[in-house]
Amino acid sequence: MLLSISGVRKVFGASVVLEDLDLGVEEHQVVALIGASGSGKSTLLRCVNLLTEVDDGVIRLDGEDITDPRVNADRVRQKIGMVFQSYNLFPHMTVLDNITLAPTRVHRRTSKEAREQAREWLSRVGLSDKTDSYPDGLSGGQQQRVAIVRALVNSPRLLLLDEVTSALDPELVGEVLTMIRDLKTDGMTMVLATHEMGFARQVADKVAFLDGGRVLEEGPPERVLGDPTEARTRQFLARIIEAGRL
Amino acid sequence: MTPSALQQGRIAYRRRRAVRSVLLAALSTAVTGTLLVVAVTGSPGWDRVKDAFFNLELGADAVPAILDGLWLNIRLLVVCAVAALALGLVVAVLRTLRGPVFFPARALATTYTYTFRGVPLIIVIYLFAFGIPGLRLQGTPGVLVLGGAALVVTYGAYLAEVFRAGIESVHPSQLAAARSLGLTYRQTMRHVVLPQAVRRVAPPLLNDTVALQKDVGLVSLAGPIDAVRAAQISTAETFNYTPYIVAAVLFVLLALPLIAVTDGVTMRAARRQNAGT
Structure with a gap:
């Protein structure tokens, strides 16, 4: 198992965000986290990436306990890619510099090598003409694709995607989802928090429904989304259908 | 394509409005200017003030000495501005460090910014220029260098806070x-x-540099002759204040390029920030 989360708890002040949460992710598996806003999807991803400290429980990556405080967080993060809802590109750098920053500074690759690799990726996702643009000259969908490339050039073992299409206009969602679908074909292991139920059904090997800080129900997408056993899951899906999102 | 009659009407209306605005502005400026001139030159003491402050002959005589002093101002400004910017940046970064090892650095940086933003510059100059030589240490630099150090230390504290504001303004994401x-x-x-951070705070940083430009002259308190001091000496010789006016005009001329750059940078920053919205 590539990633195993067991008994994780996270508290912010008086509110318990994650409570005794368990979840496993196999290599090459795509796991979709679904659940209402505030159900802890983003917090869970931030805990895996060590951007947030857990208050209890263990997270293992490749068998190593990464929640051990003695672990070097920078080294762990080098193995994990993360893409954010609001892209978080560096506004003072060109697209190319955004992508080559970590390869040259963290992974000590030569600038020439990093640039070549970045150009290759950009042409693969159809953004060759944006190489020297600044992020604010790009559409949301283009920015998000650059953000995904920025994570991928570091060859992460695991890619975390935090509601990567939530800030996009509906007509731009498709281009980002297509890219994620291609990554699945390449065998990338991914955990994605999403509100796109249709997409989760298509691309995920496993869907986990988060409620009250726990994984209330998990399984193949057809079962969890098509025939949920838990009343809370049915309620949640009914609201999604009502809103016309499934 | 020619605009429709409707649009032509709008264009004509806007043009009439623009002409009217220009005429009104010209009229109002002329009235204000006339009133000012009448009020000043018509005042009972104008003739005496004119002679004491705007004596062209005495002013011209004082120019070489004042320019000599101004050259000192310029050299001090360049050196002190660079040093104060570097010091401010270092102190601001020290204040953001976390972890127990850095506690002394953090504490020192915080104490420094609190102290030197509070102490009047004149007192710092006195302490540095007269206090440090009093220690009779080997290799104590001259008063000019010590006075410059006082400026750097005082302005470094202000600039550190500007840098820190910039650092904190970068979004956690x-x-x-x-x-x-x-x-x-x-x-x-x-x-x-x-x-x-630096891009964002460039306008206030430059603004503090304009302020520094006026304050570098205070090293004259310790002896070196700057432009204002030179003007003061001329004034004492002739009992005429014109040299001060000369110095003031030269200072304004000196500040103009820096102020223009500051305005330019501020405008560019504003434009860039609004580009995305």
Whole structure:
């Protein structure tokens, strides 16, 4: 198992965000986290990436306990890619510099090598003409694709995607989802928090429904989304259908 | 394509409005200017003031000495501005460091900014220029260098706070993105936070540099003759204040390029910030 989360708890002040949460992710598996806003999807991803400290429980990556405080967080993060809802590109750098920053500074690759690799990726996702643009000259969908490339050039073992299409206009969602679908074909292991139920059904090997800080129900997408056993899951899906999102 | 009659009507209306605005502005400026001139030149003491402050002959005589002093101002300004900017940046970064090892650095940096923003510059100059030589240490530099150091230390404290405001204005999501790429704290500061912070606070930094330009003259309290001091000496010789006016005009001329740059940078920053919205 590539990633195993067991008994994780996270508290912010008086509110318990994650409570005794368990979840496993196999290599090459795509796991979709679904659940209402505030159900802890983003917090869970931030805990895996060590951007947030857990208050209890263990997270293992490749068998190593990464929640051990003695672990070097920078080294762990080098193995994990993360893409954010609001892209978080560096506004003072060109697209190319955004992508080559970590390869040259963290992974000590030569600038020439990093640039070549970045150009290759950009042409693969159809953004060759944006190489020297600044992020604010790009559409949301283009920015998000650059953000995904920025994570991928570091060859992460695991890619975390935090509601990567939530800030996009509906007509731009498709281009980002297509890219994620291609990554699945390449065998990338991914955990994605999403509100796109249709997409989760298509691309995920496993869907986990988060409620009250726990994984209330998990399984193949057809079962969890098509025939949920838990009343809370049915309620949640009914609201999604009502809103016309499934 | 020619605009429709409707649009032509609108264009004509807007043109009439524009002409009217220009005429009104010209009229109002003329009236204000006339009133000012009448009020000043018509005042009972104008003739005496004119002779004491605007004596062209005495003013011209004082120019060489004042220019000599001004050259000192310019050299001091360049050196002190660069040094104060560097000191401010270092102190601001020290204040953001976390971890117990850095507690002394943090405490020192905080104490420094609190102290030197509070102490009047004149007192710092006296302490540095007269206090340090009093220690009779080997290799104590001259009063000019000590006075310059006093300026650097005082302005460094202000600039450190400007830099710190810039650092804190960078959104936490930028740090999250940098750290999740595996960058260390130091690399994140160097490549992601500081470049954005410095760009954002460039206008206030330049503004403080304009203020420094006027304050470098205070080293004359310790002896060196700057432009204002030179003007004061001329004034004492002739009992005429014109040299002060000469010095003031020269200072304004000196400040103009820096102020123009500041305005330019501010405008560019505003435009860039609004570009996305």
